[in-house]
Amino acid sequence: MTAASPQASALLFDSAAGPHLFVTDRSRVYGLERGVADELAHRLAAACSAAEADALIAALTGVEQPRVMEQASVQPPPLRTLSLNLAQACNMACGYCYADEGRFGGRARSMPLEVARASVDRLLAESAPGEDLVLGFIGGEPLLNRRVLRATVDYALQAARGAGRRMRFSLTTNATLVDAEDAAFLHEHGFHVSVSLDGAQPGNDLLRPMRDGSGSYRRVLEALETMQRHGRPRHLAARVTVTPRSGELLPILQHHIGLGFDSVGFAAVLTSPDPSLAFDATDFDGFTRQMVACGRQALQELSAGRCFPFGNFETAMQEIHRGSHRPYPCGAGAGYLSVGASGGMYACHRVIDEPAWAMGDVRTGTDAARRARHLTLHQVDRQQPCGSCWARYLCGGGCHHEVQRRGRIACDYIRDWLAFCLSAYTELAAARPDYFSAARQQRAAGADDARANTL
Numbered sequence: 001m002t003a004a005s006p007q008a009s010a011l012l013f014d015s016a017a018g019p020h021l022f023v024t025d026r027s028r029v030y031g032l033e034r035g036v037a038d039e040l041a042h043r044l045a046a047a048c049s050a051a052e053a054d055a056l057i058a059a060l061t062g063v064e065q066p067r068v069m070e071q072a073s074v075q076p077p078p079l080r081t082l083s084l085n086l087a088q089a090c091n092m093a094c095g096y097c098y099a100d101e102g103r104f105g106g107r108a109r110s111m112p113l114e115v116a117r118a119s120v121d122r123l124l125a126e127s128a129p130g131e132d133l134v135l136g137f138i139g140g141e142p143l144l145n146r147r148v149l150r151a152t153v154d155y156a157l158q159a160a161r162g163a164g165r166r167m168r169f170s171l172t173t174n175a176t177l178v179d180a181e182d183a184a185f186l187h188e189h190g191f192h193v194s195v196s197l198d199g200a201q202p203g204n205d206l207l208r209p210m211r212d213g214s215g216s217y218r219r220v221l222e223a224l225e226t227m228q229r230h231g232r233p234r235h236l237a238a239r240v241t242v243t244p245r246s247g248e249l250l251p252i253l254q255h256h257i258g259l260g261f262d263s264v265g266f267a268a269v270l271t272s273p274d275p276s277l278a279f280d281a282t283d284f285d286g287f288t289r290q291m292v293a294c295g296r297q298a299l300q301e302l303s304a305g306r307c308f309p310f311g312n313f314e315t316a317m318q319e320i321h322r323g324s325h326r327p328y329p330c331g332a333g334a335g336y337l338s339v340g341a342s343g344g345m346y347a348c349h350r351v352i353d354e355p356a357w358a359m360g361d362v363r364t365g366t367d368a369a370r371r372a373r374h375l376t377l378h379q380v381d382r383q384q385p386c387g388s389c390w391a392r393y394l395c396g397g398g399c400h401h402e403v404q405r406r407g408r409i410a411c412d413y414i415r416d417w418l419a420f421c422l423s424a425y426t427e428l429a430a431a432r433p434d435y436f437s438a439a440r441q442q443r444a445a446g447a448d449d450a451r452a453n454t455l
């Protein structure tokens with residue numbers, strides 16, 4: 001049984017742990033008696049208005065009425081995370097790269113130290129007093145500008161200390177340039193590092209060639225060995241970019257976990273300069289099947305008390321467990337902004353140099369009016385069809401960049417994946433309640449960095 005209420009304020013579902021009710025508002029999950037679940041399913045099917053459905057849910061389960069989060073106007077929160085586009089250039093030539101190999105449609109360039117320092121100052125100046133801050137380094141390939149990376153970390157630590165603040169660091173890299181000194185540096189400064197790797201050698205090398213056409217897999221493995229020998233970052237994640245040609249995902253997940261990553265996550269390509277590498281609406285059925293196969297494996301392993309760091313699954317478990325109630329898909333334009341090599345600030349790292357997404361400059365400050373407009377317009381309750389989607393406060397409305405370019409073509413996948421995760425959550429909570437307290441402790445040690453890593 002899976003049934004959404006007419007106004008999508010709730011979802012009834014069955015799992016091996018019995019019938020449950022998911023309430024959209026604050027993403028709450030309740031176990032139900034079989035008789036109550038059957039009666040609710042029957043009467044919800046006949047309910048013809050939102051008010052009637054809400055009253056039924058309240059009468060039969062005692063669960064409160066849902067509320068809508070939409071506000072007339074949203075003021076931007078203080079900054080918390082900046083990502084710095086250290087090198088708008090890359091040493092690789094991946095066919096699906098949304099960033100035009102880092103150049104974002106312009107010429108290749110590197111961020112000068114003066115801009116990186118101004119970014120640190122801006123983050124400190126526009127953040128809330130006492131808040132821990134995150135500085136992310138991205139590209140293109142940020143290690144092409146490692147001199148500025150290292151000098152910026154030194155400067156940020158000094159500036160943060162002077163201001164009585166804590167600054168943490170993340171790096172998103174293709175890992176092909178990591179040398180022994182880099183590894184020691186990333187280890188010493190407790191970096192969260194996200195490495196792009198799309199599968200075992202044949203699959204990865206097809207999708208992720210170097211500029212000379214050779215494969216990147218062997219170089220990434222050498223980097224992993226270097227990090228093992230000279231210093232491991234605090235958290236090492238693998239990001240797998242999935243195209244319609246990627247093949248089966250479970251073997252890729254197992255392969256990457258075998259390489260020793262702390263977390264492995266999949267992301268489907270929706271926007272690509274080579275259209276054959278981007279998902280169409282018809283590609284999502286197969287993707288859903290494969291993600292669920294990976295999720296089932298994770299559920300089995302975690303239920304047995306074994307480690308299985310499938311990032312998409314573990315993130316969903318935590319979001320459901322804490323009762324996620326997000327009005328946006330991400331922090332873009334809110335606590336998170338991305339800085340281009342020349343110092344312009346943008347809603348996020350995917351829209352660098354796009355005037356429509358410009359939100360200030362590190363030398364003069366963020367553009368509060370533009371951020372407020374973006375946040376007001378993009379509240380999930382204001383989006384259509386999100387306002388009537390049961391998954392809205394777990395999903396947040398979909399990546400702004402992808403929605404702008406492709407529309408909401410992934411919604412059925414998102415809902416099917418989340419419906420699977422809800423039922424897996426009830427089974428994992430029944431089998432291993434301690435999983436959630438252990439994961440909470442882990443999060444307390446590094447949640448902010450991990451979040452920055454997924455940006």
Ligand code: SF4
Pocket residue numbers: 380383384385386387389390391392393395396397398408410411412414415
């Ligand atoms: S983007 Fe799609 S899945 Fe997400 S809230 Fe909107 S309608 Fe629902």
Ligand code: SF4
Pocket residue numbers: 329330331332347348349350398399400401402455
């Ligand atoms: S979800 Fe999309 S809009 Fe948000 S930070 Fe990521 S790429 Fe940018």
